[in-house]
Amino acid sequence: MAMIGRLNNLEVTKQVKFGVYLDGEELGEILLPQRYVPENTQPGDRLEVFIYRDSDDLLIATTDTPKAQIGEFACLKVVDLNRTGAFFDWGLPKDLLVPFSEQKKTVEKGQEQIVYLYLDQETDRIAGSTKLNKFLDNYPHHYEKGQQVDLIIEEHTHIGYKAIINGQHWGVIYDDDLFKPVRYGQRMKGFIKLVRPDGKINLSLQQLGYGKTDDLGKRIMHLLEEHDGYIAANDKTSPETIKRLFSCSKKAFKLSIGRLYKERRIAIEEDGIRLLTK
Numbered sequence: 001m002a003m004i005g006r007l008n009n010l011e012v013t014k015q016v017k018f019g020v021y022l023d024g025e026e027l028g029e030i031l032l033p034q035r036y037v038p039e040n041t042q043p044g045d046r047l048e049v050f051i052y053r054d055s056d057d058l059l060i061a062t063t064d065t066p067k068a069q070i071g072e073f074a075c076l077k078v079v080d081l082n083r084t085g086a087f088f089d090w091g092l093p094k095d096l097l098v099p100f101s102e103q104k105k106t107v108e109k110g111q112e113q114i115v116y117l118y119l120d121q122e123t124d125r126i127a128g129s130t131k132l133n134k135f136l137d138n139y140p141h142h143y144e145k146g147q148q149v150d151l152i153i154e155e156h157t158h159i160g161y162k163a164i165i166n167g168q169h170w171g172v173i174y175d176d177d178l179f180k181p182v183r184y185g186q187r188m189k190g191f192i193k194l195v196r197p198d199g200k201i202n203l204s205l206q207q208l209g210y211g212k213t214d215d216l217g218k219r220i221m222h223l224l225e226e227h228d229g230y231i232a233a234n235d236k237t238s239p240e241t242i243k244r245l246f247s248c249s250k251k252a253f254k255l256s257i258g259r260l261y262k263e264r265r266i267a268i269e270e271d272g273i274r275l276l277t278k
Contacts, residue, residue: 010023012042015043048063050064073114073135146192170201
């Protein structure tokens, strides 16, 4: 069934001077304006389009892809304000409305906010909300330690950064586990570090276990090659310096250079590590 606020694969039913009409099934025929119609499109062809309501509140299709669909989160910029709420740029000609009633905090023009997109059941229009808690942790999760997940970085708290996991649950990256800069709204890959007895989730930006060591080992070897085969850092170097140079903990660094040493790929010297040539 064709859905408002989602990408749909629809059949072209007829051509007109100003575009083509698509079979929107229960939604009826939907216009795809001429500027979006691919060259040589004919009735019977199928096109992937996004369906939304235009400024005249009519259903319309576009081949442009918005920054998020209904049921998804995205970091969007406020482009305008009025008595109804705030309007965000979501990649389509008609900006996305986040009503005042759906704002966690009053926003200002130019601000970026993480927004959840939903279909307003009363108006049948796509709208947004910055009250993220309403849409997260609404059902049990089944994550496993070490599982790779998609993250959107949210606000920083006194213990670390909150992050949205797979668009479904909250997690936290503790400051002690953060070895590279992150920013609000940033999308990135992460890993489940721990599922606590209370159901809350600790996250890591680095792969756990041997996979993590292998990846760090490759980065160390690459840095050695870039620095003429020598880096002034070893197992005696301060954690702060290691974090700055390698974006990892001292424990992970020691495990990696220990493994490289056993493989006879590096030598551990008094003041650093040296690449061994074969």
